[in-house]
Amino acid sequence: MASKSQVSLSVVRRLPRYYRFLSELKRAGRDRISSRELAKIMGLTASQIRQDLNCFGGFGQQGYGYNVTLLREQIENILGLDDKISTIIIGVGNLGRAVAAHMDFEKRGFVLTGLFDNDVDIIGKFVSGVVIQSMDSLEKFCEENKPTTAILCIPKTVAKGVCDKLISLGIKCFWNFSHYDLSVDNPDLIVENVHLSDSLMTLGYRIKENNK
Amino acid sequence: MASKSQVSLSVVRRLPRYYRFLSELKRAGRDRISSRELAKIMGLTASQIRQDLNCFGGFGQQGYGYNVTLLREQIENILGLDDKISTIIIGVGNLGRAVAAHMDFEKRGFVLTGLFDNDVDIIGKFVSGVVIQSMDSLEKFCEENKPTTAILCIPKTVAKGVCDKLISLGIKCFWNFSHYDLSVDNPDLIVENVHLSDSLMTLGYRIKENNK
DNA sequence: TCTATACTGTCAATTATTTAACAAACTTGT
DNA sequence: ACAAGTTTGTTAAATAATTGACAGTATAGA
Numbered sequence: 001m002a003s004k005s006q007v008s009l010s011v012v013r014r015l016p017r018y019y020r021f022l023s024e025l026k027r028a029g030r031d032r033i034s035s036r037e038l039a040k041i042m043g044l045t046a047s048q049i050r051q052d053l054n055c056f057g058g059f060g061q062q063g064y065g066y067n068v069t070l071l072r073e074q075i076e077n078i079l080g081l082d083d084k085i086s087t088i089i090i091g092v093g094n095l096g097r098a099v100a101a102h103m104d105f106e107k108r109g110f111v112l113t114g115l116f117d118n119d120v121d122i123i124g125k126f127v128s129g130v131v132i133q134s135m136d137s138l139e140k141f142c143e144e145n146k147p148t149t150a151i152l153c154i155p156k157t158v159a160k161g162v163c164d165k166l167i168s169l170g171i172k173c174f175w176n177f178s179h180y181d182l183s184v185d186n187p188d189l190i191v192e193n194v195h196l197s198d199s200l201m202t203l204g205y206r207i208k209e210n211n212k
Numbered sequence: 213m214a215s216k217s218q219v220s221l222s223v224v225r226r227l228p229r230y231y232r233f234l235s236e237l238k239r240a241g242r243d244r245i246s247s248r249e250l251a252k253i254m255g256l257t258a259s260q261i262r263q264d265l266n267c268f269g270g271f272g273q274q275g276y277g278y279n280v281t282l283l284r285e286q287i288e289n290i291l292g293l294d295d296k297i298s299t300i301i302i303g304v305g306n307l308g309r310a311v312a313a314h315m316d317f318e319k320r321g322f323v324l325t326g327l328f329d330n331d332v333d334i335i336g337k338f339v340s341g342v343v344i345q346s347m348d349s350l351e352k353f354c355e356e357n358k359p360t361t362a363i364l365c366i367p368k369t370v371a372k373g374v375c376d377k378l379i380s381l382g383i384k385c386f387w388n389f390s391h392y393d394l395s396v397d398n399p400d401l402i403v404e405n406v407h408l409s410d411s412l413m414t415l416g417y418r419i420k421e422n423n424k
Numbered sequence: 425t426c427t428a429t430a431c432t433g434t435c436a437a438t439t440a441t442t443t444a445a446c447a448a449a450c451t452t453g454t
Numbered sequence: 455a456c457a458a459g460t461t462t463g464t465t466a467a468a469t470a471a472t473t474g475a476c477a478g479t480a481t482a483g484a
Binding site for chain 1: 408
Binding site for chain 1: 459460461462463464
């Protein structure tokens, strides 16, 4: 358990994008594709694609290229898209609702098992087939259902407290949309931060830089 | 115009995070901070922080460190947070609404000037003080108001078409939430892709990798 | 004022990532 | 079956990013 991945995060982060383009190709009826052509379509180098894929095995064939359907399936396996990682969302405001509604968890290796919020006006309502519960129910729910992953769609101010509580309830994996930096000093956690405002500010910088 | 940035994207992407931590420190009443302590708090190396900041100038002082308020202001300037880049949102579903409501554009160097959607049930309603207009009004609006940036919160299926139209209306900068890859073959565009499902799949991979 | 200590800016070394190059292996058409 | 043309997997080279080291300059306390 907890063996360190040999594959660099840079490579892993490209996998979903490969998967996306391969799905597109499959839908378009393509049987095979060379690293060269895929590189062209995706705006990468052929070398990088071959290098990336070879981290996981030799899926291609000289003189032929890659079988689209097969390669797509391989990446599906690598990403574990048919897993069912039990996941809860904390905070069901606009953002939480958008995430719950848009994400198609079942196609990404997750299953949404709980929604939690403090707003009495929305408790009891359903989003994506899951009922919104009070934060007071969180502890009991976690003990009974043992979710492993939490999606944080809560304001910065309460993030630290909620996060500590979730950790104490056995949750170690976080998809964090809150404006707060998780896991700086807790190396046991697995955290994917989505800092939207950071992304926006980066865009702003690049726009101004370009106009100089 | 269009001079290439000397500073690497890796560095630029860290700036908003520095800004965030410095704002926190300021709020806590801290006057000064050394690269060593900041590194500790942020989970980085002191060397990296000094290296990063020095891309933009020598903001620190030997034997003293960095003045929190001053450094924060400098980064604010670098990121251009008091600019007013005119921006529209295309697609005002859950996600578009979440983005419109949460982002505090004025504090990030942007100003939200228009909202567009095709759903007749929401056209005419206000979100964050801006009225939702029909997509039919887009052309006229762009000619009159010349927004430079668009935020795409639309499904993949219509993304390509909408995007082409926006480009023809003079928009070159995109904050793209749609499940579609912009700018592979258009180097003139400035694009920040936010592929949430890619992020989720990456998290999934890392969780499984860790459980091995 | 002087001395010990702290800390930056910068250059050098290390590590990571990307790109290039090519032999080996397959495909395709004759 | 053979020759010409493709395309991979893999090694090597090049580039980029991060970390380490330290001279120089400031601070702080006696």
